[in-house]
Amino acid sequence: MASVEFSKILAFFKALSDESRLKIVGALASNERSVEELATLLELRAPTVSHHLAKLKEVGLVEMRSEGTTHIYHLVMSEMRALTKRVLTLDSIETFTEDVVPDAWERKILGDFFEGQRLKEIPASRKKREVVLRWLVERFQFDKRYTEKEVSAIIAKHHPDFATLRRELICAKLLARESGVYWRP
Amino acid sequence: MASVEFSKILAFFKALSDESRLKIVGALASNERSVEELATLLELRAPTVSHHLAKLKEVGLVEMRSEGTTHIYHLVMSEMRALTKRVLTLDSIETFTEDVVPDAWERKILGDFFEGQRLKEIPASRKKREVVLRWLVERFQFDKRYTEKEVSAIIAKHHPDFATLRRELICAKLLARESGVYWRP
DNA sequence: TTGTAATTTTGATATACATCTAATTAGATG
DNA sequence: CATCTAATTAGATGTATATCAAAATTACAA
The missing domain is CATH 1.10.10.10 (Winged helix-like DNA-binding domain superfamily/Winged helix DNA-binding domain)
Structure with a gap:
């Protein structure tokens, strides 16, 4: 209203x-x-x-x-x-x-690109990809450190191309990396 | 425009x-x-x-x-x-x-109530009467003093009821009067 | 080049509303 | 009370425009 x-x-x-x-x-x-x-x-x-x-x-x-x-x-x-x-x-x-659900857009994108937990496809447009990446990064804890293998394994549960997605997460600064160790900043 | x-x-x-x-x-x-x-x-x-x-x-x-x-x-x-x-x-x-003729209203009233120099009728509404009175007072000079007879004579050229109009001119402060002498303030 | 996704353009439709005339209401005057 | 004037209300009409589906456009990707 x-x-x-x-x-x-x-x-x-x-x-x-x-x-x-x-x-x-x-x-x-x-x-x-x-x-x-x-x-x-x-x-x-x-x-x-x-x-x-x-x-x-x-x-x-x-x-x-x-x-x-x-x-x-x-x-x-x-x-x-x-x-x-x-x-x-x-x-x-x-x-x-203010009467509009503020994250209607994000929810629509997630609905479009996910089949349950499984990411059907990596969105081509930057804005949509970012929505998916923000969802992905939620699978990681804030105070924990991950090896590259662990990161890949977690991503792989949602999409086979874990390498691309891992790189994108870093690029979007949603994950940080230093000398082979990953964490959520 | x-x-x-x-x-x-x-x-x-x-x-x-x-x-x-x-x-x-x-x-x-x-x-x-x-x-x-x-x-x-x-x-x-x-x-x-x-x-x-x-x-x-x-x-x-x-x-x-x-x-x-x-x-x-x-x-x-x-x-x-x-x-x-x-x-x-x-x-x-x-x-x-600004594209509107600013005195369109006044000119319309004057057109409605005058037949040439002759005032057909004294407007009943205050706003219209004031337009007519402002036109009437233009028949008087600024730096001149008039007797009541002179004032009445000038008004009578435009309308028979000079007494009412003379009073209205004073009331609207368009003419001033003191001890029988009239002038335009 | 061929295909695909996001946007814009086109064309159609339905609704909103600015304007008018005619009818009605409300004050003022004789 | 009858009449007149100014304003409003009612009803009718035409124009503007919000919306959508379908077609055309644009830029990127394979």
Whole structure:
């Protein structure tokens, strides 16, 4: 489920993603104005302007005051500032996908390339290969030292080409090696 | 004709006014990602994601790097910041309507209520009445003093109810009065 | 060169929505 | 109360566009 933050920001962008509404905001920036006045300025019919103002009001960007039968709208700059500021921070942007399972991609790759414990094929693309390598390196303990034979044996349980995979693990810095001894850094 | 500033900002809002694109931006906020990866994360087909990325690239919010046949996209935060900052300043917001004749409204009111030099009727709504009064006060010179008779005579050339209009001019502070003498402040 | 995987382009479809006219509501005026 | 004006709501229509499947493209590998 999308966060309230997300829908608020999405609504904000939707509100300002229309030429007429953006012009209305521009017109209100210098002055409060009635519906009829805005309609004349933008060369639109009153119902159209009314419809746009309703959308802007929904997200809190404008407010209305009655004077007789005429409704006078004005911009709420504080809301404008509050919303744009939120978009500026990386932290809040990341929440845009918080309803998404963050490792869906990795799990899909593992599902595609493994048949149980057995690696069907070494992925050609770097990004996919890295996912497989990160899974492989989990078969090793952190505080233990391995001989080359041991490393090869562990890898061989998942794929016959242990030499290539061993090299790739080193290359990706997932395993470290010095004078024939391997460990997990 | 709309300013380049205006269309740039409109394009920016259009780019971010879609749920999927906003989520893409969110996903790219923490990491660069391939098309396939984004498609898995958002549960969309690759062509759809490709289409969205093209739109984001058009406004400079993302950039792309090739790695083999996979295209890896990343967010351009500087562009994000530059665009949101521009929206924050009142000055630039006002330019959203710079292609609009600023006094279109006033001219329409004057056209509606005047028959040549003759005021057909005194507008009931305050906003419209003020437009008419501002036109009327232009019939008076700045550095001259008028008797009440003179004021009434000038107004009467445009409308019979000079008393009401004279009072309204004072009330709107467009004319000043002291001990029977009138002038334009 | 032939094949394969990732992406993009094309074409089709369905939905969202901006705009208009006509009808309705709400205040103000005579 | 009847009327007028400004605004909103309802209903209709056309355009924009998000999405997908299928075809075309691109870059790499065998």
